[in-house]
Amino acid sequence: MGRGEREAVARGTRLYEAARNVVADHDGAVAAVRAALTPIHDAAVRRELDAIPVTRLQDVTEGRLRLGGVEQSGLRTVGDVLDAGPYRLRQIPGVGQRTVDQMLAAARRLSDAVHETVAVHLDVDRPDPGTTALVRALHVLVEAGPEARRAVDRAAALAERLCPLQAAAGPAAGRFRMLLAGREKKARARAAVTELRSLLDEAERAELPGLFAQASVDLLRGPSSDLAAWADFELRSADYYGLLAEISGRAPDTAAAEGFLPDEIAERVRTQHLDDTHRRVSLRGYQAFGARFALAQRKVVLGDEMGLGKTIQAIAVLAHLAAEGQSHFMVVCPASVLVNWTREVEARSALRVLLLHGPDRHDAFADWKGRGGVAVTTFDALRGFPAPGGGEVGLFVVDEAHTVKNPKAKRSQAVARWAEYCERALFMTGTPMENRVAEFRNLVGMLDDGIAKALADGDALAGSVAFRKAVAPVYLRRNQQDVLTELPSLQRTDEWEELSASDEEAYREAVRSGNFMAMRRAGYARPEGSAKLERLREIVEEAAENGQKTVVFSYFKDVLQVVRDALAEAPPDALADGTAVFGPLTGAVPAARRQRTVDDYAAAPGPAVLLAQIQAAGVGLNLQAASVVVICEPQLKPTVEHQAVARAHRMGQVRPVRVHRLLATGGVDERLVRMLERKTRLFDAYARRSAVAEATPDAVDVSDADLARRIVEEEQARLGVPAAWAATAE
Structure with missing residues (x-):
């Protein structure tokens, strides 16, 4: 040698x-x-x-x-x-x-x-x-x-x-x-x-x-x-x-983390290999089990409670199938979460993602057909695309699947047609379905007609164990209290929405006038077509389905009134599902009355919504009854957001708090977030822990007027909109 x-x-x-x-x-x-x-x-x-x-x-x-x-x-x-x-x-x-x-x-x-x-x-x-x-x-x-x-x-x-x-x-x-x-x-x-x-x-x-x-x-x-x-x-x-x-x-109790599935199904799922080659995120144990469940059972409903990471589990399934050689995937979801889906797939995986939305969606569909990737589209757009051939689509993902429970609706029929031609399908919903057997049967029927026909109305009445056993081959649901015992009580999500046509029109008018504050609330100026308002309704409704209370913060009184009008149906102070609406709490409401409103909100049986101006309710009130927080627009001072969230995220809170910040792409929200994020993490952390910052948040934040003027001028230049008059922060 x-x-x-x-x-x-x-x-x-x-x-x-x-x-x-x-x-x-x-x-x-x-x-x-x-x-x-x-x-x-x-x-x-x-x-x-x-x-x-x-x-x-x-x-x-x-x-x-x-x-x-x-x-x-x-x-x-x-x-x-x-x-x-x-x-x-x-x-x-x-x-x-x-x-x-x-x-x-x-x-x-x-x-x-x-x-x-x-x-x-x-x-x-x-x-x-x-x-x-x-x-x-x-x-x-x-x-x-x-x-x-x-x-x-x-x-x-x-x-x-x-x-x-x-x-x-x-x-x-x-x-x-x-x-x-x-x-x-x-x-x-x-x-x-x-x-x-x-x-x-x-x-x-x-x-x-x-x-x-x-x-x-x-x-x-x-x-x-x-x-x-x-x-x-x-x-x-x-x-x-x-x-x-x-x-x-x-770790959480194994049976709870596995959704109390029968032993034979649970064992088959445990032995399912899960390839992480194309994945860029670590999974918690229950999330890995959920991804394996979808792979082992092929066509399933993932019904995890909101906040458990259903999207991450879906991405794990997509990444595994891509590693096995699959090249084409389709995700259909409400328009309000389109941007979130594309961003999550890009951030959490190495997979190519294409948005099939808007006037160019058919060109994008043709590109996807030719080159593959993860296509993300809406329920309405899906109706305009031809159903795939057998074996062409590696996985068909349906987010907010409870919205296609009505078999007579055209969107439901389109989803059912795609599910029939796809060998694998993953339906996702955070809405509990156990006591809605007829609606649940319609969903299951798109995945496994045999199980749907065998599912009797009395199964839910026999108790959750009997129901889950009957639907175990196609349904997996875990609750936060069962699997999030080690997680902190605060989870933040930026909800990026694309402006609707009417939103865009209102935004352009605000930019043209140089009115910074009108730009910030343009997403609510025309409620009938508001993308942010649609997403807010979905968040509140899903929280209500899970028996949770929600607090909605905005800087603007008129935005809170728009939200109240959108939520409050007959009777005047309640949603159709019985969710009571309180407020809005504003600076004009005396402190004693504010506290009484909060007390009434906390004492309300079942789900409820509290509307509050962020400056008025962000300091001095305990809102630990809320486990869901919605911030209608990004604030100029990060400390204002942190203090408002801290009203719910505090001692006495027994459930994880989920914070949803509603943001619009391509405009003032995106510029605000980007500019404020330029401050270093360390300064941000220091400022929020400083006793001075807690007492006087204005002392550590950027100048409102300078920030507003800069953003208005940049937006006028970007949109090519001639200024009607000088930019103003008012």
Whole structure:
């Protein structure tokens, strides 16, 4: 053997060491998280045990213990009993060894249960050295992202293949070693070198050396400061909590995360492979299961409660099918979420996405037919496209699928026709369908006619377990309270909407007049065609379907009145589904009356909507009854938005808070968001934590007049609109 063989062995050694280093770097990052988490978790467990009265030990032992003497001795909680230990417990009058053994066994059972269930919550407003260390450790893994995780997985697999080859090829590493080796060892070395070269070539083609090097750099790079880590945590808290749940092993209840599916279906779903090659986002366990469910069952309804990431699960399915060689996908959704879909697919995957909307939609459809990708269109536009041939479309996705429950509607008929010709279909709806069997049967009928015909009206009456068993082959639904136990209580979503024709006309008039404030509220100037108002209605209706309360914020009184008129139907103060509407709260409403309105809103049974001017309700009121927040337009001062959201996202809130900010593409909203985002994350985080900023938010924000004038002038230039008069911020 000559120089070529020695070089191959040397290259194999370098690649093997790089692979092992990546795995070791990842293991080190995970170990750092565990080391930081342990004292925080132990302290949380201790607080829980100190809050459990000693009488609970009777429940664990089914009333067999007599604890009067124990309480009289000063041991009030389960934590006290564990601290006391057997010696002190035996000193209590009337307590014998058998009672001591039973008491400690019961206390340890409760302690074990608390260890398994207690969740660590990170308070961004009150960081301490312990939680800061945990956030810094998590930051390394979050910042490294799913690419590093993929690199680690590939490194582990490669190292496993390289290890025996390197050992067998060892004699070829040196001339004298080869001379001294026996015939059998030489033969094994030659064969190993041949296989090693093939493996090295394969690794080079996959660019694994570069991938491993970058992953190691990312896994060893920490945040620049504590403040940087906390600022990133605030922006991407779901990623941090997802990693925390995975590393701690305190995941949601498996049965709940799997939608209480029958064992045979759940097992088939668990064994379904999920390829992440084209995906750019990590999945939580229940999300990965949802994607596998869609793949294993082929035609399904994903009915997860709003806020659980149905779109991400759909993108995971698209990415997997693309990795298998599928090239054409179709997504149909309401016009109000078209932009969100295109942005999510672009941000969360490497897939090509095309918008089939507007006057050029047929040209875009032809482009999609020829080149493939993820086509995103509306229900109305879908009716104008020819149904696909068999096997042509890898996945047909229908968002807000409950809107096609009426089989007589033309949009429903178009969806049914596409679903029939597609081998795979994924219907998504956050609206609970369990008690609407007739409507649900119509949806299921588009996917599996046999199950639909077998679904009787009495199945829902028999209880959710019976209903889910009947529809299990095609239906998966999970609730927030079952699967989001480790997530923070705040999730933000920017809802990007395309202006309708009437919106665009109103916006141009505002730009022409140079009226900045009119530009900001142009999306509501003509309610009958308002894209923002349509999306707001959908959010409120879906929250109502899930029994949740909503608060709607706007800077403008007239916008709130438009929203009220749109929501308030007969009777005057209620939606058709019984959702009460309160407000609007404005600066003109006396403080005492504002609080009474909030109290009435909180006390209202079932879903309700509170309308509030953001300056008036953003400070001083507790709105923790709300779990859905809608901000009608971006605010000039980020602190105003943060303070308003904080009214709902505060102690006493028992459900995750979802914040939807309604934004219009291509105009003042987009420019405002972009300009305000230019401020660094660190300054933004610092300002929001500053006592001065809390008291006087105006002190840390950009000049309203300068910002307004600049945006008006840029919009006039972009639209080619001659100014009627000078730009004004009024």
